Amino acid sequence: MRFAKQLLTLGLALGSAGLVSCSIPKPECTVGQTTTIPVGQSGVMAFSVRYVLQSGTGECAELKGDVIGMQSYHPATADDPQIRDFAKTSIAIRTQSHGELVWMNEDFGIVNEGDNPNAIGDFTAAEPDASDLCVVPSAEARVVFPGAPVDLGIPCTTGGTECGDNGFPTATCEEVDPMDPTILSCVYTFAAADLGYKWSNIQFYVTAAATGTQFTADLEVTLNGCTATYKAIGMWPAVDCTDYNLGTPDDRLCHPEPDPKNAELPRPYGSGINPDFGPVVCDASIAVVPVVDDYYSLFAGAPLSVPRCVLQNDTIPQLEGFPELVPAE
C-alpha cells in the first residue's frame, strides 16, 4: 500500500535527517497560456511580440511584430491513456496573422489542405535550466491565402473614376453577375499572402513569479516567396495601450497599477502585466500582415492591429520593474 511505503520513507528520512534539505521545487516548463477571456485594461491572453530585423529585404522584411497565442500540452502516458505524462511537454504557437488568414480562407470558402497555423515544438526538458530558461529548439507553420476579390457594390463604368471617387483607387471595374454582363461594379482584390514561419531556439524565462511569460526566438519569415530573418522578443499578456479619447498610444496604459481617479487617463484596473517586468513601452508598430488589416478596414471600418505594450530591450529576462506610480486622489 502506498501509504505504508510513505511511512517507511518517513522512518528512513527521519533517521537520515534528509527531510530538512527538501526545498520547494522549481516550476515546470510552460508558456503564458492563451484563453478566450480578456481582462484588465485590455489584456489579451497572448504574447505581444516585437520583431527585430536581422536580414532580408522586400515585403517580408517590413514586419514589426505580432500578437501570438501559445498553449502547452502533455501527452498521455504509454500505460494509461487517461493520465498525463509530465516528463514531456510540447507547445503550439499561433500568430494572429496566421489565425486571421485561416478565417479569411473560411470566409471566402477557400480550402487549403496543407494549411497549418499551429507551429508545434517540444521543450528539451521538463524543468528550467540553471538560468531559469526553457528551450524549444524548433517549430514551423504555414498558411496560404491565395488572394480574393470582393464586390464592393459600387456601380461603375469601364474607364470611369467611380471606384476612386468612393475611396477605393485600387479597385477595378468588373462584371460581377455571370448572368448579366452589363452589371459592372467596383471590385477590390485582396492581396495574396503565402506566409510561413520557421522558429528556432525559442527560449522562455520560467520562474514561480513569471511562468513562461517572456521569450526570445530566432524567426525566419517567408512571405510570398521572399525570406527575412528576425529576432523575436515577446511578453505576455498583450495589452492594447491606445488612449481611445485621443486615438494615440500611451505608455501609462502598460502600468500594472490602477489609477481610477486620474483626470487625464482614468484606469480602473491595472494592465495585468507582471509588475516585475520592465522596461515596458507602448509600440504602435505591432501589426498583423497588411492584407489582414486591409480586410478589417474594409469590413469592420478599422484595422485589426492596435498599439501593444512590449518589452523594450532585446534579451531576456527583463526585470527592471515599472516606474513608481502614485495614484491620483
Next chain:
Amino acid sequence: MRRLILLGRPLGRSGVIARALLARSLWAAVPAAFVALAPTTADAQTATTGVITGTVIDNVTKKPMAEVVVEVRGATGEQVVVTDSAGGYRIPNLAPGSYTVAVANEGYKPSGTSVTLNANATIRVNVSLTPTALTGAVTEVIAKAPTVDVGSAQTGVVMNKEFTSRVALSRPTGKGGAARSFESIAEVAPGAKNDDYGVSINGTTSPENRYIVDGLAVNNPAFGIVGTPLSVDFVKEVSVIAGGYMPEFGRSTGGILNVVTESGSNEFHGGAWLNFTPGAIEGERKRFLAAGQAIRTDRNVDLIHDFGVKIGGPILKDKLFFFGGVSFNSTRWRVEQNLYRQKVGTTPLVNGDTGVPHPEVGNDFEYDENGDVVTEKIDGTQSVRPAIQRGIQYMAKLTFLPNQDNSLELSLFGAPTNSGGNGGWGIDPDSGGIEGGANDYTAAAHRYVSEALGLNLKWSGAFDNKTFLVDANLGWHHQKAARLPSDGSEIGSKDGLAGMPSVLWQKSIPVHNDMKQFRNIPGGAATCADAIVQDVDDDPAVDSDGDGDPTNDVDGTVIRDPQCPATQYFSGGPDFLSQQEMDRVHGRLTLTKLFQGLGHHVVKGGFDFEQASYNHTKAYSGTVRYAENGSGSAFNQQRRYGFLTGPDTPVVQDLQKASSTATSVGAFVQDSWNFLDKVTVNLGVRWDSQFMFGNDGKVGLALPYQFAPRVGIIYDITQQGRSKIFANFARYYESIPLNMVDRAFPGESQIGARHRAALCDPTGQDPTRDCNDPASLASRGRVFGTSYDPNQFYFSTGSAKVPVDPNLQPQASDEIVVGGEYEIFPDGRVGAQYTHRYMVAVIEDMSRDEATTYFIGNPGSGIAKDFPAGQRDYDGVNIYFTKNFSDKWLAQVSYTVSFLRGNIAGLYRPETGQLDPNINSDFDLKSLTVNRYGPLPGDRTHEIKVYAARDFPFNEFFAGPSNMGLNLGLTYTGRSGGPTNFLASHPIYGGSEVMILPRGSGDRLPWTHAVDMHLQYDLRMSKDTQLSVYMDLFNMFNFQETTAIDEDFTFSEVDPVLDGKPVKDTNGKLVPDCAQLKHPDGSPFDCETEKNPNFGKAVGFQSPRQFRFGARVTF
C-alpha cells in the same frame, strides 16, 4: 481557486438552515465534594493527565513536615508518596477524575480531602496536620482553597460531566447534534461561536482548530475540520483552549479542543440512555421564498433520536480495566416541495420598446407593495421526501497499570454515518446541510457515506521518584468520505446515474426556461401559461415602417416570463462525485524534568510527527456538466475532467485520481519557572516543519522553519492564590490540510468546449442532436474573436502544476493576551482579559492571468508583493464572573466586546461556503481583492452569555423523599448581528464574487437572543444507581430573528467602487448609490431592471424552539 459549485450541496447562505443560536454553559461545574485547591505552575500535566501536588505542614508550628506519607486514592487504585525535605509532594500522570488525598503521621490526627482533577491541570492540596496530643481550642481551619489557576495564562474552559449534565447543550439539528459530538458543545467558551463547519474560536475558522482525542489528532487530514465527532457520552472531559497556551500544543491557528475519553475503574460503572427530539412540537419555522423561483422547499424536523449503552470496570483489580460503549443515532427531516406560479394580474402587458399597452396579448403579473411578484401554490404538485442520516458511535478501551509508575492505555473509537439514497435526500456530514432545492431529484440527491475511526496507544511513565516523566503516544486516525449517486451506481461508471451528465439550465434572454420542461404540472399550459414573446403593432391605423401597409408594422415586442419560471435548474445526473480516503499516523513523545533553582522549574521537551495521506477519486457524472448560456443558443461544457495533448485534441478522463501526502515533524522545549514562588514565568519555543508531496510523489511544498516562541508571565497580587494578572505572547503556525495538494499538485486539469444548442441536446433524448458529434461544436475562437488561440474549439484550465513561491512563508498568526482574575468569594471569580490576534503571513493561491494559471504564495510579499497582504485582526475584551458548582448552584456571566476586521476569514469562505483551505477564491485575482478589507463575516461586536443552574433536592424544599430531586438550568445568549455586504458578479468567477462597496458597508444584522432551559428529575434508586429524566428546551421563546440576508445586490457584472460609501434608500436601508455603478464595459448600471429583487431579504433565521427529551440510567 474557483470553488466547485456542488448542486444539491447547500453551501453558505443560500440553502443551509440558519445556524442555531446555541446556549452553552461557560464554566466547568464541579461537584459538591470538590474542595478546590490552588493550582500552581503549569507543570507536569499533559494533554490527558493532571498532577496533584502540595505541602504538608504542622498546624501548630506552621512548619513543613518531611517524610510524611501521602496516599492518593482514585478509581484505578492508589499511589503513595512521601514528602520531601520542604514538606512537598507531587504525584503526576493522574487520569482526570475524583481522588482522595489522605495524610497520616504518627502523633498526628489523620487528615483527608477530596479532589477533582481535570486533564492538563495541576491541583495543589496543602494539608495541615494537628497533633493528637492537643485538645481544645485549636480550630481546624479547613480553608477552602482558591480556584484561581495561578500557573497558566491559558484562556478557555473545561467542561466535565457535572457541568454538561446541568445545562441544555448541543441543539439536535446542528452539525453533530444527533450524537451530541464534543465539538457541538464547544460554543460555551467565551469568544466561541458556531460557523458553517464547526466551532470558531476568537474570530478564527473551524478548520484551524486542532481536535485531539486521548492525545491523537482527529482533524480531517484533507480539510482540517473535525474528523471524528465523538459523542460526549463517551467523553470524560472536553477542554476548549482558546489561547495563551504553551508550545506543547502546536499546528493550529485556532483553538485546541482536547478530549479525554472515559476509562474503566475498580468498580463497574456504566449507563444506558435514550434521547429524542420530536419535530411535531418544534416551533413554527419562519420561511422565506426567493423571488423568481417556482419551487419552494420546506424542511422540517421529523424525528431525531439516539440511544446507547456503556460500561466499564476492572478485569484485574488495580491493574487492568476496560471500558466500552456503543450508541446509535438517527436524524430524519421531512423535505416537502411545492410548485408555485406567478399570479397574473389585471394590468395589461406593454410593448417593451414604446410602453404602449397591449391587453390583447395578455396581462402582466401581479406585484405586491414591495415590488415582488405575487405567487400562488399549485395544488397537486406536492412531493415529499425524507432526508435521513444514521450513525453509530463506538468506543473501547483497555487501561493497564503494571505498577504505580507506569500506565498503558489502548483505545479504539469511531463514528461512521450514512445518508441519502432510496428516494430520499442526503445530509452532508461536513456541514449538516440538507439537500433539496429547485432541481431534478437525480441531479441534486446524493448518498453520503462517511467513516471515521481512531486507534491509539498511550504510555505514561514516571522515574526518579516522579521527578522525571515520560509521556508517549502512537495512534492512527482513519477516515473515508464519499459523495455518490443516489441510485448506488459507482463513481466513474458509465451505468446508472454515474454515467449521466448533469445539465445546468439558466437561460434568461429574452425569458427564462419554463418549469413545464422539467416537471409534470397538472393542467399543463392551463395552469402554467407559456412565456409570451410577441411582436406587436402599436397602431394598426398608422403605417410606421413606410411600406404602404399599416397592418404589418412591428413596433416592438411584448415579453412576459413563463408563469412558472425555472431561473436556474439542474437536471440529469448527480454532477460532482467523490470518494476520499484519509489517514494519519501520529506519534508523540514528551519528557518532563522537575528541578529547583531560584524557585521551581518544570522543564518539558518533546518531539512529535505526523504522516498524513489523502487519496481522492473524483468525477463528474457522465464525465461532464453542460451549462446553458444566457440566450439558450449554446451549451458549454462547464466542468469536465480531462486534458489536451495538442491543439483541439482532447482526452476526457472518466475519473481523476490524486494521491497526496504530508509529513510533519515538530519539537518543543519549555520551562515553567515559579520564580521564588512569587511570579511564574512560562518560556518556551516550538519548532514545526511540514512537507507536502503531490501525486507524482515529488515535493510540492516544503516549510521546514516554523519557530514559534511562547512567553508568559503570571503574578498573584494576593500571594495566596486568590488572584492573578498575566500577559502572554504566542505565535501559532497552521498545519496545511491536504486538499491544497490534491487540487494543486499536479493540478486539477479540466477541458471544455461549446456546443450549438441546435445541434446538441445535453439530455441525450434527441438522437438528431448528438453532443458527441464534433459538428455540434461552435468555434470559440470565432465567438470571442481570438484567432491566435491554438485551440479554436477547446479550452483547458489547471493544465500546469501550480508553481510555488520559493520563499514561501508558512501561515502564522500572533497573539497577545493580557488579563487578570480575582476570587471575590470561595468558588466565585471575576476576571477580564484582552486578546489581540493578527496574521503574520497567509498562504493562498493567486492568479495574475485572470484564472488561467495560479501560483501559491503569500499575498503581499515575495512574488505576490503586488497583491494586498492577507489580514485578519481580532481584538476582544472579555469580562466575566464565574461561580463553580458548589452549594448546589453554579453561575456564569460573560460579556465580550470584539472587533474582527480583515480581508480573509480563514480556511473557508463564509460568503459562499467554499471549503478549500489555503486555495479558496479570496485572493485569486487582483480584480477580486478590491474592497475586501472590512468587518469579516464572523464579527459580532457584543456577545452576552449567562448561565445559571440550581439543584433542588426534594427533602430540602418540602418533606420529600431524600433520594429525589430536580435540577434546573437556564441560559441566555445574546449577540449583536454580523456585517452585510453588497455583492455583484465577476466576469470570470461568476456570482457573489465582487464587493461593490467595501466589505461590511451594509446594515448590520439585528441582535439575536435565545433562552434555553434544562429541567431534570433525578431518582436515586440505590447507592450507585440513578435514573434521570430530563428535557432540554432550546430557544424557549421561539425567537426567529434574521441571521442572514441575500447579499447579491445584482447578478450582473459590476465594477467595484473603490472606497465607496452607501446611501440610504426610501426605507432607510443602506444601499450602493446606483448612479455610481457601471458594468466592466463602461455602460451604466440600471437599478430598475438589474437589481436582484430578492436583495436584502432574509434567507436565514434562528432555529426555532426545539425540545429534546431524554432518560438515562447510570450505575
